[in-house]
Amino acid sequence: MLYRRQKLLLQIIKKLSERKIRSKTYLVKTIFLLRQKFGFEKIGYDFFPYKYGPFSNQIYADLSYLESEGLLNENRLELTKNGIELINKIDNANEINSEAGRIVEEHPTTDAIKNFVYANFVEFTINSDSPRMEKGGPEKGVCSIGYEGKTLDGFLNELVKNKISILVDVRKNAMSMKKGFSKNSLSKHLADVNIRYIHFPELGIESEKRKELNSEEDYKELFKEYEASLPDKKEKITELESLGKKEKIALMCFEADKDFCHRGVLSDFLNHEVVHI
Secondary structure (H helix, E strand, O other), X not given: OOOHHHHHHHHHHHHHHHOOOOOHHHHHHHHHHHHHXXXXXXXXXXXEEEOOEEEOHHHHHHHHHHHHOOOEEOOOOEEOHHHHXXXXXXXXXXXXXXXXXXXXXXXXXXXXXXXXXXXHOHHHOOOOOOOOOOOOOOOOEEEEEEOOOOOHHHHHHHHHHOOOOEEEEOOOOOOOOOOOOOHHHXXXXXXXXXXXXXXXXXXXXOHHHHOOOOOHHHHHHHHHHHHHHHHHHHHHHHHHHHHHHHOEEEEEEOOOOHHHOHHHHHHHHOOOOEEEO
């Protein structure tokens, strides 16, 4: 069974193929413009600044999946017979499809749509091979961020937007059921946007201690114990503070709300102001 975003992807590919457009760059830019107009809830994709402007890892993952399902020839960016039959069963008369048609009419070539995006969304050109936006000088400071409820692409965009140069993973075990957020995968994605990855497992909390957190009081007790342990980790604390004086770093864990995450306690302990993203 396909997600709504994957069905939309097939619909847009069909519309582009009708105009003989088989460029993945064009496809990504089209979905990006739709995302800007209709939002994540309707489109299902997030974007971050990359080599050719806004990019989505999820789009490329979905293209590969759709090909594996026999619905798409990814290299030719062309629907198979099964893909066409599936799309024909879907109501294509909607505002998103109409807007996609308008985009194709107004920007008939890959260069045309790329130039339009570069001119109108300069914040997504900062990592482009032909940048339209200056990166500016290096910034310093300490932030914190949780990836709960975020897509990988949206997470990367938040880091780039906040000019983070180092992500400090403060999970005890840098593994995640959420695709893209385990240590090896995450470090590779961060490298794509020129962000270094550092893992400080010493500043995490044992997973066994997090299993029975059923109330606010449970969290308070856990964090009280964690705070009491921090003076014994002074070496790592000092290293964090030193990094924040030289570059802009972000402490990362899972929870969206820092008040329910040990990184909130760690942030308060640092001899440094921390901005929570």
